[in-house]
Amino acid sequence: MARVGIYGATGYTGFELIKILARHPEVEIAFATARSAAGQLLSDVFPTLIDLPLVGVEEADLSGVDLVFTCLPHGAPELIPLVRQALERGVKVVDLSDTFRLVNAEDYQRRRGREHPAPDLLTAAVYGLPELHRERIRAARLVANTGCYPLTAILPLWPLVRAGLIADQTVIVDSKSGVSGAGRSLSLRTHFGETHETFSAYNVGRAHRHLGEMEQETGLHIIFAPHLLPVFRGILSTIYVTLRPHTSLAEARAAYAVFADEPFIKLLPEGRLPELRHVQQTMYLAIGLQPVEPEMGRYIIVATVDNLLKGASGQAVQNMNLMLGLPETLGLM
Numbered sequence: 001m002a003r004v005g006i007y008g009a010t011g012y013t014g015f016e017l018i019k020i021l022a023r024h025p026e027v028e029i030a031f032a033t034a035r036s037a038a039g040q041l042l043s044d045v046f047p048t049l050i051d052l053p054l055v056g057v058e059e060a061d062l063s064g065v066d067l068v069f070t071c072l073p074h075g076a077p078e079l080i081p082l083v084r085q086a087l088e089r090g091v092k093v094v095d096l097s098d099t100f101r102l103v104n105a106e107d108y109q110r111r112r113g114r115e116h117p118a119p120d121l122l123t124a125a126v127y128g129l130p131e132l133h134r135e136r137i138r139a140a141r142l143v144a145n146t147g148c149y150p151l152t153a154i155l156p157l158w159p160l161v162r163a164g165l166i167a168d169q170t171v172i173v174d175s176k177s178g179v180s181g182a183g184r185s186l187s188l189r190t191h192f193g194e195t196h197e198t199f200s201a202y203n204v205g206r207a208h209r210h211l212g213e214m215e216q217e218t219g220l221h222i223i224f225a226p227h228l229l230p231v232f233r234g235i236l237s238t239i240y241v242t243l244r245p246h247t248s249l250a251e252a253r254a255a256y257a258v259f260a261d262e263p264f265i266k267l268l269p270e271g272r273l274p275e276l277r278h279v280q281q282t283m284y285l286a287i288g289l290q291p292v293e294p295e296m297g298r299y300i301i302v303a304t305v306d307n308l309l310k311g312a313s314g315q316a317v318q319n320m321n322l323m324l325g326l327p328e329t330l331g332l333m
Contacts, residue, residue: 003029252291272288
């Protein structure tokens with residue numbers, strides 16, 4: 001049995017992670033940390049039957065631990081010291097923040113407007129998208145788990161990029177996310193009264209913090225329009241792309257054959273587009289492809305994912321399985 005630890009167990013991603021790991025046949029949870037809930041059981045914080053003790057960070061014992069998940073907020077000051085401590089002890093790390101997702105420090109500084117706090121760790125990290133970087137993840141000590149929004153842009157676009165079908169390098173990604181994507185911390189914007197029976201856009205254009213990883217992995221110039229849906233979980237992204245003129249639907253769909261053996265990617269049959277309910281509470285990314293004006297190369301792609309599973313915690317376990325030499329889908333099917 002592999003032993004794993006979780007830093008930040010009481011956020012949405014931490015809780016989803018524990019639910020997966022609690023039923024994983026080859027893993028036991030060595031510790032789970034919390035801030036204000038330290039000393040309580042997980043069942044005191046969430047409506048769950050998992051009576052896992054929650055401890056403070058200083059009580060987390062790395063002895064005999066094989067891997068840790070860091071489920072801390074973006075920019076948490078304790079993240080870098082915790083990652084360094086784990087790596088120095090020979091413990092592998094899957095980080096669920098966006099701290100290590102960009103491949104070089106110069107790009108980080110350009111996009112964030114400040115220097116990276118640990119450029120040596122940034123260089124050592126592998127971007128945690130198994131469908132693109134599976135073999136590198138197997139050998140990695142530090143994996144930067146991909147973001148949920150980027151997942152719904154990168155994977156639908158990458159086969160078309162790989163096949164050389166994209167004619168216009170500027171692509172519009174119009175995404176809608178459930179409120180769980182904002183995390184569990186209190187925020188007026190995600191209160192029920194602020195989201196119920198309304199629909200809003202935010203950080204549109206070139207402003208969103210996750211735009212960098214989308215462009216890094218696709219090589220495209222992306223105009224991104226994220227929206228907040230009045231639902232709890234799930235992301236639906238509508239992507240407007242221009243392929244080579246007269247690209248047939250059959251030719252465009254053939255590009256996705258590269259994903260034929262991927263366990264968690266589903267290309268829907270012709271004429272069908274995915275909905276949130278297709279993927280909620282699952283590990284699947286569903287993709288639908290719709291020609292608009294194929295003679296001019298204009299297509300629309302629709303992709304959906306559960307932002308807490310394939311978009312976060314489930315993906316983290318997929319990466320963990322690869323890093324520990326376990327079957328990739330173990331505990332996830």
